[in-house]
Amino acid sequence: MQLQTIITRIEKAGFVARGGFKPGPADLVPDIAEGVPVQTLILVGNAGASMWKSFAKERDPGSDLLDDWTKEKLDDIAEEIGAKALYPFTQPYHPFQRWAQKAEDCHISPIGIAIHPDYGLWHAYRGALALGERIDVPRPEPRESPCLSCLDKPCLSACPVNAFQDDSYDVGACVHHLGKPDGSKCMSGGCLARHACPFGRDYVYSGEQANFLMSAFLASNRR
Ligand code: B12
Numbered sequence: 001m002q003l004q005t006i007i008t009r010i011e012k013a014g015f016v017a018r019g020g021f022k023p024g025p026a027d028l029v030p031d032i033a034e035g036v037p038v039q040t041l042i043l044v045g046n047a048g049a050s051m052w053k054s055f056a057k058e059r060d061p062g063s064d065l066l067d068d069w070t071k072e073k074l075d076d077i078a079e080e081i082g083a084k085a086l087y088p089f090t091q092p093y094h095p096f097q098r099w100a101q102k103a104e105d106c107h108i109s110p111i112g113i114a115i116h117p118d119y120g121l122w123h124a125y126r127g128a129l130a131l132g133e134r135i136d137v138p139r140p141e142p143r144e145s146p147c148l149s150c151l152d153k154p155c156l157s158a159c160p161v162n163a164f165q166d167d168s169y170d171v172g173a174c175v176h177h178l179g180k181p182d183g184s185k186c187m188s189g190g191c192l193a194r195h196a197c198p199f200g201r202d203y204v205y206s207g208e209q210a211n212f213l214m215s216a217f218l219a220s221n222r223r
């Protein structure tokens with residue numbers, strides 16, 4: 001299977017191919033079948049608005065779950081190319097952020113989200129394609145984390161309820177704020193800490209996309 005064929009198929013479905021690598025035992029990639037280790041893992045994600053446009057066009061008004069839509073698309077691609085699809089939202093959780101750092105220039109930012117030199121904080125992972133075949137996935141010249149040259153780190157001070165402190169994220173404080181009228185700015189446009197980051201501004205999620213994601217986040221974390 002040619003790498004370009006796989007990338008074209010991923011892009012046709014509205015996703016972004018996010019690099020790949022040959023996993024070793026420390027990467028905790030499950031075997032394709034008993035005794036059949038994965039030779040190539042290709043990450044699939046979104047950056048900016050491209051995936052949202054496809055999802056918004058195709059989403060079923062009765063079931064607008066992004067995870068269901070993703071699964072439908074990636075399961076089809078996996079079947080076509082003879083791969084197994086793995087997802088970030090199924091438990092036990094696969095270490096997607098660790099895989100991301102092996103697949104391309106992603107680095108963990110001070111607010112826990114992986115930062116990419118081009119996409120900034122405006123990207124995520126939708127799945128991974130695990131192949132039993134070895135495919136060489138070239139990696140561009142390594143680029144350092146944008147956070148290294150960002151001395152003021154505005155992401156750490158932009159949250160109205162100081163949810164990011166001492167290297168941790170106070171989910172309760174964030175969710176409580178989002179559920180109140182004061183939280184409408186985060187709900188309608190997306191996390192203000194993410195917005196404070198100067199990198200990847202061309203990829204900032206649209207209002208509709210941000211509101212959909214924030215609403216899903218609030219619904220699944222409200223106690
Ligand atoms: C559980 C979960 C949450 C929980 C708890 C998060 C936590 N920090 O513990 C809650 C519900 C709070 C949450 C919130 C959000 N999440 Co979340 N979450 C997950 C999920 C499903 C599992 C995380 C996990 O336990 N992984 C298992 C461990 C073993 O994997 P790991 O790769 O080793 O991940 C760990 C390391 O990266 C580690 N880590 C931290 N610092 C460092 C530094 C270094 C050097 C290294 C190596 C590792 C490391 O932190 C991770 C554990 O959280 C992941 C998807 C996934 N499968 O990983 C998404 C994921 C991390 N979430 C994501 C997002 C976008 C969010 C939100 C912004 C939601 C939103 N509104 O869009 C918020 C805010 C997150 C924040 N600021 O921290 C994205 C991040 C994308 C990115 N660019 O990195 C992920 C990858 C999902 C995706 N579909 O892409 N999330």
Ligand code: SF4
Pocket residue numbers: 109110111115121146147148150153154155156196197198199
């Ligand atoms: S604001 Fe600075 S420190 Fe924070 S994520 Fe962006 S580049 Fe990194």
Ligand code: SF4
Pocket residue numbers: 158159160161162163173174175177178186190191192193194
């Ligand atoms: S969504 Fe709003 S309240 Fe939650 S962490 Fe981001 S800035 Fe803070």
